Amino acid sequence: MLSKTIESALNDQVKMEAESSQAYLAMASWAENQAGLDGVTAFFYRHSEEEREHMLKLIHFINERGGTAEIPALAQPRKSFANVQEAFKTLYEHELKVSDSINQLVDLALAEKDYATHNFLQWYVTEQMEEEKLARDLNDKLELIGQDKSGLYLFDRDLMGLKPHG
Ligand code: OFO
Secondary structure (H helix, E strand, O other): OOOHHHHHHHHHHHHHHHHHHHHHHHHHHHHHOOOOOHHHHHHHHHHHHHHHHHHHHHHHHHHHOOOOOOOOOOOOOOOOOOOHHHHHHHHHHHHHHHHHHHHHHHHHHHHOOOHHHHHHHHHHHHHHHHHHHHHHHHHHHHHHHOOOHHHHHHHHHHHOOOOOOO
16 A cells, blocks of 8 residues: 555655656657758657656556546646757756656655555656666767767657657
């Protein structure tokens, strides 16, 4: 059985994953309206789907452990970006915030001696490590590419089949 403290913290995380999904959906839709960004578009759509799965996993866990999952209202995500670099920088910064939030949840689970939740959260810890690394790598590549259009073409092509968690 979940304590009220853990239940509420997990529900905050549900909201964060939902916001991630919406934020990346908005990026996908923005990219879809830019010329020649098919790979970037596909990547953001897939990433949005993955975040929705992260949210669902939390919802099921909360409900299965005797809590009540809350389906949250969401704020309007950012709709447009100056360029691909800015979109990926935003994604990376967002992932850092999510990692921070997961780490705080892990701390809380330990403090509350909720080992089942602690164990459940390990999947998210690993996932965040992978997502952060990928986002960092993509930002590094974009920095190298700069304004070079042929570099951006290849970057976009590489993203076509890439899974968001690497
Ligand atoms: Fe849910 O993994 Fe990114 O945010």
